[in-house]
Amino acid sequence: MTQGSLHRVVVLVDENSNPFELGCATEVFGLRRPELGRDLYDFRLCAASPRTRMRDGFFTLAGVAPLSALERADTVIVPNRPDIDAPRRPRVLAAIRAAHERGARLIGFCSGAFTLAEAGVLDGRRATAHWQWADSFRRRFPRVRLEPDVLFVDDGDILTAAGSAAALDLGLHVVRRDHGAEVATAVSRRLVFAAHRDGGQRQFVERPIPRARDESLAPLLAWAQAHLDEPLTVAELAARAAISAATLHRRFRAELGTTPLSWLTAERVALACRLLERGDVQIDMVARRAGIGTAANLRSLLRRETGLTPTEYRRRFAPPVPSLQG
Incomplete structure (x- = not known):
């Protein structure tokens, strides 16, 4: 299989995106896989601006593809938003809608569910969000069928993960769906991460710390x-x-x-x-x-x-x- 025939995964990075979810996407979809003898995805980043300031000014991202990279993406990972009340730029939302309309698979990690909902592609669809933001999400997007107690939701061509760590669970689920359990297990082994946590598991909400581990x-x-x-x-x-x-x-x-x-x-x-x-x-x-x-x-x-x-x-x-x- 040539590089040009690989499934194209494009991560859309926007102002104040969280580096952790960007790292999760890169680890799961972006690394070369010599241990498998083949690469799994054609992976790239894109942004609406030539320079994008990441969360809290940790660093500025430059040198990535322009927003037009979404036009050829098979899977689009949308930007998360630590400030869930800050609206996304209209052209970012329009690019997400256009990708969805032409059949691209959409993935939202953590607060990326807010981005998908703001773009209007989650109306009438199943999704999840971090338990801390469940009430806010329901108030803002009542037409979305929110499932706040699970790690991730696979609703076919739109998938959402509840929290930052659940981004890895969802990423491995996508690899399993695309390439099978053997390949997903190999990827998880390289990550030193659990090969499979079912999406229906409950999120880890606050609980008292035990006196002795x-x-x-x-x-x-x-x-x-x-x-x-x-x-x-x-x-x-x-x-x-x-x-x-x-x-x-x-x-x-x-x-x-x-x-x-x-x-x-x-x-x-x-x-x-x-x-x-x-x-x-x-x-x-x-x-x-x-x-x-x-x-x-x-x-x-x-x-x-x-x-x-x-x-x-x-x-x-x-x-x-x-x-x-x-």
Whole structure:
């Protein structure tokens, strides 16, 4: 695949954009991938002005593409806005609308949801925003179907992440959607970041700081990942960690923001995806090796998580079978 045929991701940077989300986009979509033997995206930055002052004057960005770069983008990542009450410039909003109208995928990280809503492309659509700004968002954009308790929302051609760190979750979700679970896992490994946190997980809202930090769940998680084909239960995991089931639930909520059962299901689906991508394992065997049980269970879970059946997922992400020359 040549550079010109890669999916084009363009990050639109505007006045007072937050450097962290810009860094997240660059890390996920912009780096070369020698460990994969190929690049995943054609990545670039663009701005409405030749020089753009970043948040709080941390630095000034220059030398990036002009706003017209959006005209050829397949995916547009819109600028976030730490000052959610400051309006975006009309020509920035117009460029976002034009990209959406011609079919580009739009992504908003954190307060980027405000930019998308101000551009008018979220009316009647699902989206999320940081829990701190949920009430303000609802007041300003009542026509948007806000889901304030989740990490990110995938509404097809428009995706939004709730907070700064959730930008990485959403970015990896997009890589998984575009290139499959094996590639997304490789990208997350390079980031030293969790390969998969489901978008439906609750955001981490304020909670009292515990007096003493529990030991990490990492050893238990590593053991469970090596035994996904076994009929693991929450009680067995708790016994393995030498704690009660109730304590295990609290630990999972505190460290991972999810439940043990939800984590196990997500890990099993991710393993099933990796097996499907190899292309040489029968679907019922994939279900057994991933601890999902039956092909029917696998079909139900995979469709819920990816929108694809196992056969469709394999057709999309498994390497093509080389043809035999007679």
